[in-house]
Amino acid sequence: MMRRFEGKVVFLTGAATGIGEATAKRFAAEGAALYLVDVAEEELGQTKEACRQLEAEVVSRLCDVSSELDVSKSIGEAVSCFGRIDIVANIAGIQLWHHTTEHPIEDFERTLAVNLTGTFLVCRDSIPFLLESKGSIVNVSSTTALAGIPYSVAYAASKAGVLALTKSLAVEYGKRGLQVNCVNPGGIKTAMSRMPPVDDIDMDLLLRQNPLSPFVEPEAVAGLIAYLTSAEGRHVNGEYVRIDGAALA
Ligand SMILES: NC(=O)c1ccc[n+]([C@@H]2O[C@H](COP(=O)([O-])OP(=O)(O)OC[C@H]3O[C@@H](n4cnc5c(N)ncnc54)[C@H](O)[C@@H]3O)[C@@H](O)[C@H]2O)c1
Numbered sequence: 370m371m372r373r374f375e376g377k378v379v380f381l382t383g384a385a386t387g388i389g390e391a392t393a394k395r396f397a398a399e400g401a402a403l404y405l406v407d408v409a410e411e412e413l414g415q416t417k418e419a420c421r422q423l424e425a426e427v428v429s430r431l432c433d434v435s436s437e438l439d440v441s442k443s444i445g446e447a448v449s450c451f452g453r454i455d456i457v458a459n460i461a462g463i464q465l466w467h468h469t470t471e472h473p474i475e476d477f478e479r480t481l482a483v484n485l486t487g488t489f490l491v492c493r494d495s496i497p498f499l500l501e502s503k504g505s506i507v508n509v510s511s512t513t514a515l516a517g518i519p520y521s522v523a524y525a526a527s528k529a530g531v532l533a534l535t536k537s538l539a540v541e542y543g544k545r546g547l548q549v550n551c552v553n554p555g556g557i558k559t560a561m562s563r564m565p566p567v568d569d570i571d572m573d574l575l576l577r578q579n580p581l582s583p584f585v586e587p588e589a590v591a592g593l594i595a596y597l598t599s600a601e602g603r604h605v606n607g608e609y610v611r612i613d614g615a616a617l618a
Contacts, residue, residue: 373599374401378451380444381405382434382491383461385412387559388509390419391587392458395595397425404447404454406432407461426451434461434487435479444494454498456598459488459508459531464524466565477523484527485534492538496547503546505598508535509590512555512578512613519574520567528553532609539607548606550597554590555613556580580614 379396383389384405390412393405397420405420407413410431417429428450432439447454462484465476488508499506513521514528535551542549555578556562562584565575593612596602611617 370398372400373595374399374456377401377455378447378453379403379456379458379598380447380454380491380495381458381460382432382487383407383459383509384416384429385409386416387561388554388557388587388590389458389460390416391591392460392594393420394423395588395591396456396458397423397427399595400425401456402426402451403428404443404450405429406434406443408433433483434459434491435482437490440487440490441494444491444498448498453502454495455502455504457491457495457499457504457506458594458598459491459506461487462509462527462561464521464561466520466567467523468520468567468569469522472522480523481527481530484524485530488531489534492534492549496538496542499547500542500545505548505603506535506538506550507594507597508549508551510535510551510553510609512553512611512617514553514609515611516578516617518578519571520565535609536607543606548598548603550602550605550607551609552590552593552597553609553611553613555611555616556584557587557590557612558584559587578613578616580616582614585614 385407511528513525
């Protein structure tokens with residue numbers, strides 16, 4: 370394993386499971402110090418322990434990314450622990466499935482609050498430190514930002530919002546040395562890609578975005594995030610990268 374992140378400090382959300390867990394371990398294996406946040410206490414502790422086994426310096430904290438107070442406290446604590454932030458990975462997310470005519474407004478608003486407002490808050494509060502370190506942000510969007518998906522309008526809208534936010538931040542801060550990209554996965558083997566819990570599903574519509582190859586492990590996305598935030602990926606800015614086995618090619 371390369372050690373591309375020696376001396377770098379990574380702030381990572383959604384660290385408990387899936388893509389966040391895999392990405393935390395990847396950064397740890399490559400020498401980064403990590404500040405990990407999530408709402409799932411037990412699994413977050415397990416990720417922290419796994420990163421420590423890889424000899425990384427790790428601090429973790431329960432933080433609901435949709436809470437302005439939680440996010441500002443977490444960023445503040447990360448900076449007081451490590452003195453800097455070099456890389457931010459916004460990976461926390463939820464997907465609540467509904468037929469649109471039966472979609473409760475609470476679930477629509479919650480999805481936007483976690484996926485979009487959460488990403489905004491972490492970016493807003495970390496950018497002052499990333500401007501000092503000439504740092505890098507990767508946001509996790511989705512193929513659903515690029516092509517329609519049934520039974521998940523709030524999720525799709527939130528992920529399209531993340532894509533637009535990503536490009537806008539890259540334009541606003543690129544001249545000052547900040548790098549902001551997003552990744553658009555599809556067909557990754559995590560809890561989120563299980564069969565949706567809704568009745569009367571039209572499978573043709575649901576499978577429309579499936580990859581041409583089998584679903585892959587979350588480590589595939591971790592590798593892409595690591596590339597984008599490494600020195601080699603430096604000139605990629607304001608970009609979105611599909612990682613979907615040619616689903617939308
Ligand atoms: N699995 C896929 O195929 C796929 C495809 C496209 C995008 N994504 C995106 O990848 C990201 C990671 O998802 P995953 O597939 O690993 O699923 P996952 O459910 O395993 O991971 C999501 C993580 O976010 C955490 N989380 C949820 N709400 C939170 C909150 N309010 N504050 C902090 N943390 C919170 C969860 O506890 C969990 O650890 C998500 O943003 C998801 O939308 C996944």
